[in-house]
Amino acid sequence: MGISDQVGMLKVGQFADLALFEMAGRTPYRAVIDAGTPEVALVTRAGEPLLGDSNIVEALVASMQINACEVVDVCGRQRRLCLERDTGLNLQTVLNGVHPESYGPFFCEDPPDEPTCEPYRPGEFVEGISATDSDGDGIVDAEDNCPYQFNPLRPIEDGVQADVDSDEFGDECDVCPLTLGDMCEMYDPNDRDSDGIPNATDNCPAVANPDQTDADGDGIGDVCDVCPEYDNTNDPTCPATIYEIRQGIYPIGTRVTMAEGIVTAVTENTVFVQVPEGAGFNGVENSGLQLFFGNGQVAERPTPGDVISVAGALSEFGDALQMDSIQSMNVISTGNAVPAPQDVTPAEVINGGAKAETHQGVLIRITDVTVTSENPDAPQDFQEFEVDGLRVDDLLYLVEPRPTVGEEFMVIVGVLHYSFGNTKILPRVASDVLTGPPSITGFSAASVSIEVGATGSTLPDLEVVLSGPALGDTTVDLAYTAGISGPAQVVVPNGASSVEVLLTGVATGVETVSATLDGQTVDATVVVYDDATVREIIEISPATADLPVDSTQEITLTLNVPAPAGGLTINLSVDGGFTAPATVTVPEGNNSVSFDLGAPAAAATGTLTATLGASTVNGTFEAIEGVPGCLIISEYVEGSGSNNKAIELFNCSGQPLQLDQYGICLISNAATTCSQSVTLDSVTLAAGEVHTLCKSQSGSDPDPLAGITANCDQESAGVMNHNGDDRFIVYIDADGNGAFGSADTIVDTFGQPTVRPGSTIWADKTYRRCDLTPFDGQSAFNVLAFYNEYANGTVDDFGTAPNEPACAP
Numbered sequence: 043m044g045i046s047d048q049v050g051m052l053k054v055g056q057f058a059d060l061a062l063f064e065m066a067g068r069t070p071y072r073a074v075i076d077a078g079t080p081e082v083a084l085v086t087r088a089g090e091p092l093l094g095d096s097n098i099v100e101a102l103v104a105s106m107q108i109n110a111c112e113v114v115d116v117c118g119r120q121r122r123l124c125l126e127r128d129t130g131l132n133l134q135t136v137l138n139g140v141h142p143e144s145y146g147p148f149f150c151e152d153p154p155d156e157p158t159c160e161p162y163r164p165g166e167f168v169e170g171i172s173a174t175d176s177d178g179d180g181i182v183d184a185e186d187n188c189p190y191q192f193n194p195l196r197p198i199e200d201g202v203q204a205d206v207d208s209d210e211f212g213d214e215c216d217v218c219p220l221t222l223g224d225m226c227e228m229y230d231p232n233d234r235d236s237d238g239i240p241n242a243t244d245n246c247p248a249v250a251n252p253d254q255t256d257a258d259g260d261g262i263g264d265v266c267d268v269c270p271e272y273d274n275t276n277d278p279t280c281p282a283t284i285y286e287i288r289q290g291i292y293p294i295g296t297r298v299t300m301a302e303g304i305v306t307a308v309t310e311n312t313v314f315v316q317v318p319e320g321a322g323f324n325g326v327e328n329s330g331l332q333l334f335f336g337n338g339q340v341a342e343r344p345t346p347g348d349v350i351s352v353a354g355a356l357s358e359f360g361d362a363l364q365m366d367s368i369q370s371m372n373v374i375s376t377g378n379a380v381p382a383p384q385d386v387t388p389a390e391v392i393n394g395g396a397k398a399e400t401h402q403g404v405l406i407r408i409t410d411v412t413v414t415s416e417n418p419d420a421p422q423d424f425q426e427f428e429v430d431g432l433r434v435d436d437l438l439y440l441v442e443p444r445p446t447v448g449e450e451f452m453v454i455v456g457v458l459h460y461s462f463g464n465t466k467i468l469p470r471v472a473s474d475v476l477t478g479p480p481s482i483t484g485f486s487a488a489s490v491s492i493e494v495g496a497t498g499s500t501l502p503d504l505e506v507v508l509s510g511p512a513l514g515d516t517t518v519d520l521a522y523t524a525g526i527s528g529p530a531q532v533v534v535p536n537g538a539s540s541v542e543v544l545l546t547g548v549a550t551g552v553e554t555v556s557a558t559l560d561g562q563t564v565d566a567t568v569v570v571y572d573d574a575t576v577r578e579i580i581e582i583s584p585a586t587a588d589l590p591v592d593s594t595q596e597i598t599l600t601l602n603v604p605a606p607a608g609g610l611t612i613n614l615s616v617d618g619g620f621t622a623p624a625t626v627t628v629p630e631g632n633n634s635v636s637f638d639l640g641a642p643a644a645a646a647t648g649t650l651t652a653t654l655g656a657s658t659v660n661g662t663f664e665a666i667e668g669v670p671g672c673l674i675i676s677e678y679v680e681g682s683g684s685n686n687k688a689i690e691l692f693n694c695s696g697q698p699l700q701l702d703q704y705g706i707c708l709i710s711n712a713a714t715t716c717s718q719s720v721t722l723d724s725v726t727l728a729a730g731e732v733h734t735l736c737k738s739q740s741g742s743d744p745d746p747l748a749g750i751t752a753n754c755d756q757e758s759a760g761v762m763n764h765n766g767d768d769r770f771i772v773y774i775d776a777d778g779n780g781a782f783g784s785a786d787t788i789v790d791t792f793g794q795p796t797v798r799p800g801s802t803i804w805a806d807k808t809y810r811r812c813d814l815t816p817f818d819g820q821s822a823f824n825v826l827a828f829y830n831e832y833a834n835g836t837v838d839d840f841g842t843a844p845n846e847p848a849c850a851p
């Protein structure tokens with residue numbers, strides 16, 4: 043199997059299934075032989091704990107995963123059983139799914155109705171051992187070719203006793219069952235491969251290699267070393283490029299460290315990478331690979347544009363090559379341009395197509411295609427459709443509304459994937475699926491600045507932005523007012539969605555740059571400045587916020603243009619007991635500065651004023667006592683159909699809340715980190731009011747139900763895509779980046795974020811909050827301790843403040 047360097051010995055870097063037993067006053071051998079169920083102290087598979095003494099398991103399993111190892115009583119001993127960590131199902135769920143008369147998970151005494159160890163076959167061997175049948179196999183000694191060893195007649199041997207060499211000695215008792223007579227080479231258990239080298243000193247104990255050649259000197263002979271030219275004494279993995287992995291240089295099961303790959307797409311547990319252009323790039327064929335993070339040890343997920351290296355094992359899922367059991371990930375660089383998609387035809391990449399194998403995992407683009415099937419899996423439905431014979435899958439992005447037969451697409455971009463017997467294209471975002479050429483949507487910033495006499499990038503960078511990837515190099519015309527200059531045209535590269543515009547500041551003043559594509563024109567303002575240009579404060583962020591008493595809030599002030607030589611001082615004043623520095627300085631060449639605003643020890647309202655020359659901006663802030671920022675999930679809907687998925691949030695703080703300071707994230711399936719996040723709408727939610735989110739308001743009753751459509755405040759197809767085992771986190775977005783991170787504060791959760799329930803227990807149900815106490819997700823979650831349960835499709839109260847009776851006992 044090519045894994046003798048990974049199993050078979052107890053040594054660093056190898057994998058083993060182990061059982062540890064309590065000595066209980068016995069010698070080591072007797073401790074194993076005489077051990078009963080209570081004495082089993084630890085069981086591991088491939089080094090991962092499955093069952094064991096609580097103290098041992100807690101020392102071996104990460105704290106964030108220990109709750110997936112439930113505490114069980116095993117014959118009076120406290121043990122931890124990591125069934126849910128291994129399978130996603132807890133013990134009770136498994137027991138509920140097996141026949142009630144099945145054997146239990148363990149016995150403290152001999153099990154009832156234990157099968158006999160004596161031979162038994164209905165109607166045969168009824169007499170057992172007798173004076174004429176010494177081995178009780180139903181054949182009298184005089185006719186038995188092994189009279190003292192049990193070897194009955196078996197249908198597989200055509201009703202005769204096995205005797206391969208026909209020497210009238212049955213194979214069961216023949217010293218040389220394959221050779222006539224008794225002069226055959228005896229098997230030496232101390233030399234398993236019979237190469238004359240004892241197992242203990244043989245560098246390939248299972249494969250004959252009398253010369254013991256070991257080119258890399260790592261103690262593993264070349265004939266059984268999956269990477270014979272690389273010394274992996276201290277690293278159990280083999281270094282491998284994506285090309286080598288895809289070309290089958292290493293067999294399935296090999297643990298490798300993948301060289302650089304640039305991330306092209308990410309979902310909750312799956313990451314797609316390609317070989318980045320540059321050193322080592324050798325063409326697009328066999329340059330893509332799928333990485334599965336769901337069963338590994340890395341909780342972090344990279345983002346598109348990251349260049350990463352990962353260590354894991356080669357495996358197949360549905361006949362598709364992948365890496366899984368990811369043990370480590372190194373992010374080499376971030377913010378890189380994702381490779382441009384490769385133009386292919388559907389015929390080239392469908393099953394059996396010329397590029398179906400070589401382009402798996404690669405970003406591709408198909409153009410001018412027609413929907414040939416709305417649901418190729420009918421009557422089942424896996425949210426796929428087909429264009430010119432190629433399936434379009436929803437793993438990364440769901441195309442809505444569902445296309446109909448005959449509908450045409452000008453372009454579809456996505457990763458080529460293979461699963462469940464078919465190649466498929468996986469669009470990543472809405473802009474990957476276009477029914478017409480992309481249009482110009484605007485500039486990346488409405489206003490930028492550049493210093494007079496300078497040529498190059500503006501502040502911030504100014505880019506022309508299209509509605510989707512360019513279908514071939516796309517020329518955009520540019521025009522300028524007198525105080526700036528730049529190129530007459532820019533070209534958005536094939537497959538890209540934007541391109542930077544470099545300018546020259548000719549004369550100070552407020553100027554305009556215009557971009558035109560297909561008769562549509564967009565503008566941006568350009569401020570050309572010098573040291574004499576009047577600086578003004580144009581923004582305070584945030585302008586309003588609710589702060590817990592005795593806390594701080596970072597405030598950022600932004601200027602119209604960067605500060606001149608020597609920097610620029612802004613004067614600050616604040617009332618209501620809030621605190622702030624008297625002045626802050628914007629460093630030379632920067633156009634913003636940040637500082638901390640301090641809240642008083644008691645509830646209060648304060649105004650912060652920032653002044654620079656004649657320009658002034660104000661911010662209003664609340665210091666809140668009690669439960670600051672209290673925003674809880676007051677209703678959970680997971681119903682039949684694709685779109686009956688919604689959440690209701692309730693302001694329980696007693697104060698108005700600015701919702702764009704909050705986010706909600708979804709933790710899917712077995713993941714322990716957020717797979718999707720969304721910032722709430724920029725609205726103020728009054729105390730005692732609710733804000734609702736739903737997957738979609740499109741479609742018609744009953745999918746989604748009219749009660750959802752009529753009362754949905756905010757759509758989020760990504761976050762509101764929960765099933766019955768997914769969890770939610772509501773958080774204060776302290777760092778303002780939209781995603782949930784370590785700097786953010788959890789204010790409520792539905793479920794325990796790091797623990798997946800044993801099954802989709804919350805599916806096809808509505809839950810309404812009956813206990814308004816926020817739940818922080820740090821302990822086990824009992825849904826009925828916080829919510830009352832209602833039948834599938836109950837949404838008559840959705841969008842109204844909670845008014846539930848007490849939680850059911």
